[in-house]
Amino acid sequence: MRRSRYFLPTLRENPAEAQIASHRLMLRAGMIRQSSAGIYSWLPLGLRVLSRIEQVVREEMDAAGCQEILMPAIQPAELWEESGRYQDYGKEMLRITDRHERPMLFGPTHEEVVTDIFRGAVRSYRDLPQNLYQIQWKFRDELRPRFGIMRGREFYMKDNYSFDIDHAGAVRSYNRMFVAYLRTFARLGLTSIPMQAESGAIGGDLSHEFIVLADTGESAVYCDPAWLDTDPLALAIDYEDDLQPVVDEWTRLYAATDDKHDPSTCPLAEDALYRGRGIEVGHIFYFGTKYSKAMGATVTDPEGNDVAVEMGSYGIGVSRLVGAIIEASHDEAGIVWPESSAPFAVGLINLRAGDAACDEACESLYARLTDAGIEVLYDDRDERAGVKFAEMELIGLPWQVAVGPRGVAAGTAELKARAGGEAEALPFDTVLARLTGD
Ligand code: 5CA
Numbered sequence: 001m002r003r004s005r006y007f008l009p010t011l012r013e014n015p016a017e018a019q020i021a022s023h024r025l026m027l028r029a030g031m032i033r034q035s036s037a038g039i040y041s042w043l044p045l046g047l048r049v050l051s052r053i054e055q056v057v058r059e060e061m062d063a064a065g066c067q068e069i070l071m072p073a074i075q076p077a078e079l080w081e082e083s084g085r086y087q088d089y090g091k092e093m094l095r096i097t098d099r100h101e102r103p104m105l106f107g108p109t110h111e112e113v114v115t116d117i118f119r120g121a122v123r124s125y126r127d128l129p130q131n132l133y134q135i136q137w138k139f140r141d142e143l144r145p146r147f148g149i150m151r152g153r154e155f156y157m158k159d160n161y162s163f164d165i166d167h168a169g170a171v172r173s174y175n176r177m178f179v180a181y182l183r184t185f186a187r188l189g190l191t192s193i194p195m196q197a198e199s200g201a202i203g204g205d206l207s208h209e210f211i212v213l214a215d216t217g218e219s220a221v222y223c224d225p226a227w228l229d230t231d232p233l234a235l236a237i238d239y240e241d242d243l244q245p246v247v248d249e250w251t252r253l254y255a256a257t258d259d260k261h262d263p264s265t266c267p268l269a270e271d272a273l274y275r276g277r278g279i280e281v282g283h284i285f286y287f288g289t290k291y292s293k294a295m296g297a298t299v300t301d302p303e304g305n306d307v308a309v310e311m312g313s314y315g316i317g318v319s320r321l322v323g324a325i326i327e328a329s330h331d332e333a334g335i336v337w338p339e340s341s342a343p344f345a346v347g348l349i350n351l352r353a354g355d356a357a358c359d360e361a362c363e364s365l366y367a368r369l370t371d372a373g374i375e376v377l378y379d380d381r382d383e384r385a386g387v388k389f390a391e392m393e394l395i396g397l398p399w400q401v402a403v404g405p406r407g408v409a410a411g412t413a414e415l416k417a418r419a420g421g422e423a424e425a426l427p428f429d430t431v432l433a434r435l436t437g438d
Contacts (some may be wrong), residue, residue, distance in 0.1 A: 038145025133160030
């Protein structure tokens with residue numbers, strides 16, 4: 001992508017409304033714009049990041065044996081009357097009336113719709129287990145939308161729903177999701193800590209929140225400091241195995257949010273405890289037959305009896321993850337994207353646009369990197385070098401390649417990792433080899 005043609009409305013000043021780094025940086029880097037309270041447009045740079053995160057989430061869900069569907073954003077109120085949640089959900093639900101005066105709503109979550117799909121399609125235990133997921137916009141009319149997309153009213157969620165014949169099967173499904181969540185967040189460069197949680201409006205009796213540590217997080221957290229050195233990707237996982245030992249291992253260390261933390265029962269001494277704040281990026285629930293009983297989602301078991309299907313639901317805040325990654329990875333100058341969610345891998349800076357030799361060297365690097373399948377943002381504008389460097393620092397692409405007249409004369413470009421380290425002057429071919437891994 002050529003910067004001269006790219007829609008990237010960056011801001012020089014810090015926007016007054018932004019209280020935390022991720023909100024400030026997303027506005028300044030031209031990733032999002034507010035439309036109304038808690039409702040945002042995603043501009044090209046922001047949408048690239050959102051899509052990359054979505055893809056990591058999708059790959060991990062697929063690997064764990066889930067199947068992707070897409071349910072409607074607008075739902076009929078009658079399904080929620082059936083589950084008994086229509087009144088309970090209160091003012092957070094955006095209620096809509098269609099032209100026939102039928103009550104509808106903009107889905108805050110999809111347990112009812114998916115249970116309706118299931119009961120219309122599955123009759124026998126032989127067709128179980130199933131685990132269906134979607135990545136879809138949700139609406140919750142939050143009392144206090146804040147921190148940009150971190151607590152929005154409209155937000156992008158991955159939600160999936162498991163269906164099993166019995167409790168033991170449902171726990172297996174829950175465990176698969178537990179492990180898939182640890183892997184997903186680790187692939188995004190985040191340390192996530194599963195913590196026992198209240199199940200709130202979703203209901204149920206087994207529930208974990210996945211919390212990423214960040215000073216600006218909304219939840220106070222208390223945990224064993226050993227959590228900070230864990231690496232879920234070091235484990236080889238076979239989703240067909242019994243994953244209970246893995247879940248046991250990953251819940252052995254103490255971790256609790258303030259709702260659950262109780263100093264009198266906490267196994268760690270006060271001074272051995274890590275205290276901090278965190279962002280809830282995922283939440284998983286096992287709730288058994290809560291919805292299937294209320295909505296008549298039954299299957300026949302091997303003895304021919306009708307039994308209510310055992311269910312769980314599992315959410316990841318895909319749009320919130322954009323903010324969480326920035327909170328975990330930024331510095332004074334801007335965002336520092338990990339490779340797995342970066343909008344482009346490389347920022348190519350032409351330090352003297354209009355100079356024939358610089359233009360030619362940049363065009364050649366740009367073409368060769370693009371041909372190698374590497375996504376490049378090429379700053380070909382006629383701007384001062386300082387302006388270009390400052391913008392590259394702000395938008396945080398993992399690699400910067402700067403090409404100027406002196407380097408071109410010597411056949412070199414300067415390669416620098418955004419995450420740190422000095423710029424290195426290297427021959428063009430070496431720069432290419434480093435970036436393409438050849
Ligand atoms: N039905 C269940 C699981 S599918 C559910 O809705 N769970 S949830 O309420 O915990 O939401 C799942 C995830 O969505 C949360 O962990 C959080 O990361 C994200 N999320 C929830 N509310 C918001 C919000 N207002 N803005 C941004 N992300 C949110």
